[in-house]
Amino acid sequence: MDRRRMTAIGVLVAAAGLTAAVTLPSFAGENAAPRRSAPAASDGAAPEVLDALGRDLSLTRDQAARRLKTERWAAGTANRLRAELGADYGGSWLSADGGTLTVAVADPAQAARVTAAGAVPKQVERGVAELDAVKTRLDAAGHRVNPDIAGWYVDVTTNSVVVLARPGAEAAARRLAAAGGAPDGAVRVRTADENPRPLFDVRGGDAYLINNASRCSVGFSVVGGFVTAGHCGRPGDRTTGGNRVAQGTFTASSFPGDDWAVVQVNGDWTPTGVVNDFNGGTVPVNGSTEAPVGASICRSGSTTGTHCGVVQAKNATVNYPEGTVTGLTRTNVCAEPGDSGGAWLSGDQAQGVTSGGSGDCTQGGVTFFQPVNEILQRNDLTLVTANGRPAPSAPPAGGDATAAPPTPPSGGAGECTGQVTRTGQIAAGRAQAQPDGRFFRAPGGSQEACLSAPEGTLVALELQRFTGSAFRTVASADTSDGVARLRAATPAGAYRYRVVGLDGAGAYTLAFTAR
Structure with missing residues (x-):
């Protein structure tokens, strides 16, 4: 994720005017008054969260509880x-009412799978990976972007990348799309009077x-300290x-580009x-499962307290005065200076720390947060949970993590050998995640992989690392020479291999080792 600040986008942190202020637990200091712990409510949400959702989303407590239960299933x-x-x-x-999950598919043949899972399928032209690639090209072209362009983000609901332009800057936004080589129809320009800015001004109230x-x-407690905003x-x-009372020291920080920091x-x-x-x-905080677009979410900050709203988009780029920040999550929750770095919760699941926004909590606005899972992964941190047991962050995709490299199945690996072996069937235009559609955790060091496929079949092998909002490719190879061999020096984190069919079809064998 790239650096994010609580910077006002011309529109202060605009939330749907929600006020779910979540301030990280006060660390016990000399004058810290003991606080009572709220009993857990339905589906892991505390009564205070249900009350905040009820106030800001006009729900009864029962409706808020049912919505959170549906959102947990949807995630x-x-x-x-x-x-x-x-x-x-x-x-x-x-x-909008939180009752229906829609899943977009680029191949109509996949609609039945979506329906069987209990969701509503919608056929679209582009997969989200293609949209992410379009946004990445805009990020690369936007290093000297017009200051009247507030930012851009992937909007899965319209199957496009949205560029936000202030009135009169629409032509500049279209030039940005052209410079990024965006295909026809992949980018939409939307006029919005937003002006993001960092919210770290002193506004009264106490936090740190x-x-x-x-x-x-x-933001959130981790073993040894807490995470907050990089700016x-x-x-x-x-x-x-x-x-x-003296508290600690910043040991790591990233802004702009990202907007996260670690305090010991x-x-x-x-x-x-x-x-x-x-x-x-x-x-309570009981984990960090990422909430989907449309999910309710609450924010805590030392200036404005607790406000709630909904997730509008992920992988957003924001053009702050201090520089561009990418990989943020966009919401309609409000925030103000001093709220920067504060906690975002979906139910009892940690989501991120406040970066910046536009607007205020009187008129409403838009606010962005840096996903917490990326902070945990990038810095090899462990989230502290309410039950006192540290809980590692979990990437949103791929199901459960393999705690250690999975046990190799019986049988040989053909031309490829490694600590872990997996086999499968692949065809052109298809992709599979290994091991077994999940991910694995690897210590910092070297990773090696080998993939063999039948003659006449061209297959690409990608090593991907979870960055907080998505898996990103860090190394790749293909079977143009018969066998794809990949080696990469990588930091500690969550990884998976992605097998992509480019031409032909057949069985493949993947073997990999992490040292």
Whole structure:
């Protein structure tokens, strides 16, 4: 994910005016008052979350609970279908009332699979991987983008990449699309009076202070400290708690490009798996499963408290005055200066930290957050949960992770050998994720893989790393010489192999090793 700030886009953090402020658990300091823990509510959501959803989305508590239950099902179903459909997966989203999950497919033959999973299929021209590729080309072409272009993002509901232009800048947006080589119909220009900006200004309230000057909000507790926004501080900057007690030091930070940072706390502070509900209590954090587009979401910040809304789009690029940030999630939740770095929750699942936005919590606006799973993966961090047991982040796609490299099945691997072996059938235009449609965790070091396929069959092999919002290819090879061999030096993280049929059809053998 690229650097993100709570920068106002000409439109302060605009949420649908929701106010679900989630402030990270106050780490225990000298003057920290004990807080009561809220009992868990339906489907893992605390009563305070249900109340905030009810207020901001005009729902009764029962309706909010039912919506969260549906969203939890939708997240799992969408993740499973994304792995099963491969290149034909065109994205997924929930209806405005949260009751219907739609899954886009580039191949009409896959519609039955979607229906069988309980979702509604929609045929589209492009898979989400193709849309991501279009956006990546815009990112590359946008290093000198017109400042009147607020940003761009993948909109799965319209099967396009949307470029946001301020009034009068529509032609500049179309030139950006042309410079990025976007195919016809893949990019839509939308006029919007947005002007993102970082929200790290001191506005009152307490969260944590950077060098006893500017103020930001804590994101989520990790073992040894917490995560927050990158524009809040740089490595070496010191933090103090809202009670003015020395707290910790920034050990890592990325902005612009990304917008995340890591703070290591001292022995006077204890990271806890809860979020401040700004009503005298806390709400629990029990994991980091990524919520789909259309899902309800709540944000906590030290300036405006708790506000809620819905996820509008993922993989958004925002053109802040300080530089472009990519890989953000766009929402209609409001936020204001000082809310930067604060926590975003879907039910009891951590989603991200506040980057920037446009608007305010009086008039509403748009707000972006940096996905938390990317922060955890990039920095090899472990999320602290409410039950006191550290919980590793989980990529949204591919089902459950293989805790360690899977056990090789019996049988040889033909020309290819490795610690793990998998076989399958592939055809041109198809793609499969291995091992078994899932992912695996690998320590930092070297990864090697070999894929063999029948003569006359051309197959590509891609090693992909989970970056917080999606799996990204970090190395590739193909069988043009008969066997695809791949070797890469990689950091610790979650990985998978993607087998892509380019020509012909037949059986393949994949063998790989991570050291």
